[in-house]
Amino acid sequence: MNKMILKVSVAAMLVGQLLTLGGITQKNHVVAAAATTKTPAMTDNFFKYGMEKTQDLPATINADGLSYTLHKVMIYDVNSKDAQTIWKTYKFLPLSLYSKAKYLIWTKITITNNTTQTIRRDMKDLSQKWRVSVDTINGDTTLLTSGDPYYPYNSKESLGDFILKPNESLITYEAYYAKVKPRHFFVSLMYKNTLKNLYLVDPDGVGK
Known part of the structure; x- marks a missing residue:
C-alpha cells in the first residue's frame, strides 16, 4: 500500500x-x-512641423508611363546634424552657396519606365520630370545634386542624372532644399502631356 x-x-x-x-x-x-x-520604420517626420498626413507612404503616381513612388520623406533644418551629415556624405555644393536655404528634404523614391522609349534626365533632356513642393505659394523646392563631376548616372545613393530604358526601375534617394517652412507637401509628376499631383500634406484641400 x-x-x-x-x-x-x-x-x-x-x-x-x-x-x-x-x-x-x-x-x-x-x-x-x-x-x-519590431517598431514600424518611420517614413516621414511631418508631425515635427505641425503637419498632418492626408495620405500614407508609400504612395505612387503615374504620368504617361512614367511611375514615381515615394517611400520616405524626412525634413531637417539645414543647420541640424542630420542635414549636415547628408550634405557632406553626398558631396553637395557648399551650403554657403545657398544663402536662402532653410530646410533640407531627404526622399526615398522608386522611378519606373513603363513606356517603350528611354526616359532620361541629363544634358540631352534637361526637363526635371517631377517637382517637390512644400507650399502652394512660392513653395517649390530646389533639387540638390552632387558637386562631384564623377558622380555616376542612375545613382542608388543620391539621384542626379539618370537613364531608364523601357521596363527599367530604380530605387534611389533625392535631396532638396526649401526656402520656406513646409506647410504642404506634394509631388508633381510631369511627362509628355500629362501632369499628376500626389498630395501627402494638404491642409487646405487643394488636391481634392
Whole structure:
C-alpha cells in the first residue's frame, strides 16, 4: 500500500514539474516573441512641423508611363546634424552657396519606365520630370545634386542624372532644399502631356 502511495506521489510530482516547465517554456516563447516585434520604420517626420498626413507612404503616381513612388520623406533644418551629415556624405555644393536655404528634404523614391522609349534626365533632356513642393505659394523646392563631376548616372545613393530604358526601375534617394517652412507637401509628376499631383500634406484641400 505504501509503495503504491509512493508511486502515485512521484508520478504527481513529475507531472507538476512538467507543467511548471511547460509554463516557463510558454512564458519564454511569449518573451521571445515580444522581443522580436519590431517598431514600424518611420517614413516621414511631418508631425515635427505641425503637419498632418492626408495620405500614407508609400504612395505612387503615374504620368504617361512614367511611375514615381515615394517611400520616405524626412525634413531637417539645414543647420541640424542630420542635414549636415547628408550634405557632406553626398558631396553637395557648399551650403554657403545657398544663402536662402532653410530646410533640407531627404526622399526615398522608386522611378519606373513603363513606356517603350528611354526616359532620361541629363544634358540631352534637361526637363526635371517631377517637382517637390512644400507650399502652394512660392513653395517649390530646389533639387540638390552632387558637386562631384564623377558622380555616376542612375545613382542608388543620391539621384542626379539618370537613364531608364523601357521596363527599367530604380530605387534611389533625392535631396532638396526649401526656402520656406513646409506647410504642404506634394509631388508633381510631369511627362509628355500629362501632369499628376500626389498630395501627402494638404491642409487646405487643394488636391481634392
